[in-house]
Amino acid sequence: MAEVYGEGTAGLEVNGGGVATTTPLNVSGSFKEGPKSSSRRRTSVRPSFDADNEFMTLLHGSDPVKVELNRLENEVRDKDRELGDAQAEIKALRLSERLREKAVEELTDELSKVEEKLKLTESLLESKNLEIKKINDEKKASMAAQFAAEATLRRVHAAQKDDDMPPIEAILAPLEAELKLARQEAERTVEVALAKASMVDDLQNKNQELMKQIEICQEENKILDKMHRQKVAEVEKLTQTVRELEEAVLAGGAAANAVRDYQRKVQEMNVMFIADFAGHSNRVATVVANEWKDANDKVMPVKQWLDERRFLQVTFE
Structure with missing residues (x-):
């Protein structure tokens, strides 16, 4: 989420399991809309992630592949137990x-x-x-x-x-x-x-x-x-x-690997989406902050400010 306050400080906070950055921006101490207005304005931009949250909830909920693998493993154990009993009975018969x-x-x-x-x-x-x-x-x-x-x-x-x-x-x-x-x-x-x-x-x-x-x-x-x-x-x-159950367990393992790959791709897409949204939020915050400033007090972009700050640090050193 990105918030812009009227005091001249712009901050960026992102919480989504991907990238989290916080960048304070120091601009002029105060600004006024006009001579007749002395109140402070506050503008916030909050996008909604309901669709992504619902998708992740459905994805991380009850996993039918895991349930099927557990059932197949239990069935393999039962068959192994029956096989052991049959072999013991064969030994007794022999x-x-x-x-x-x-x-x-x-x-x-x-x-x-x-x-x-x-x-x-x-x-x-x-x-x-x-x-x-x-x-x-x-x-x-x-x-x-x-x-x-x-x-x-x-x-x-x-x-x-x-x-x-x-x-x-x-x-x-x-x-x-x-x-x-x-x-x-x-x-x-x-x-x-x-x-x-x-x-x-x-x-x-x-x-x-x-x-x-x-x-x-x-x-x-x-x-x-x-x-x-x-x-x-x-x-x-x-x-x-x-043997058939072992093959089925192996096939279920392959399906589980495919599901894990899909989940990893979805997470990467979420990270990319969050990163794009962070850049978009930064730009929106800059535009909104500049709308309330004069030509001399406009907020510069975060990237430009970081580059200038690094340049000044190198110069001082």
Whole structure:
């Protein structure tokens, strides 16, 4: 703003965030309009900056670019958090998958051991079956021999004519003892074979149970593989989303830079406008002050006064 007072002093004050200068001008002590007027006059020039103030208020108010950048940054943080959760879940799934694979390997080893035991037991069972068959054949042969011996004894008893022959009981006693021993051994062999057969049945049942467990573990591994693939796809989607959000944040940063450049240009235009207005105000103040002065007491321009003042200072020095 520029003010001119009737006392002969002209001052320039500018407040607008740009250039601020104050220049006192010393002229004649007093001047009169005429012999009939002794009052002092005061003239002021005050331009209005309402339009510029409203524009700057709208410009520095709510910034949609900053709001959008904050929203995108929050969304990026949420996506990063979801990505971390998904990666932790994938690690847990991989750990459980490794544990299940280890359990399957242990069950496979145990199954191979059981199969080896089963093969060994089957070979033992075959050998015992051969022994049982051999014992049965021997039993049949012994029975046939017994029948033949009994027939021979009958024939001998029928043909016996003298009392010097030994009794039939003495001849049959050792044969019966041997036959009893053979029967006991055959019974023991049959019991052992039955025990081996029951053991083979138990091993087969256990083998079937292990096969079922292996099938269940394989199904669970398939399900885990499917879940793992789904999680990997979700992680890829989240990674793509994070990339897109980063690109959006970069684009928002470029827009914010453009807004800052525009604000800087507007401020430079305001500074230039204020400087032009200061010069115009100075000229207006000089013209208004000269209107009330005589030819000898007119106010000189500020620039001329400054140049003369510098010249006088140089001269004195």
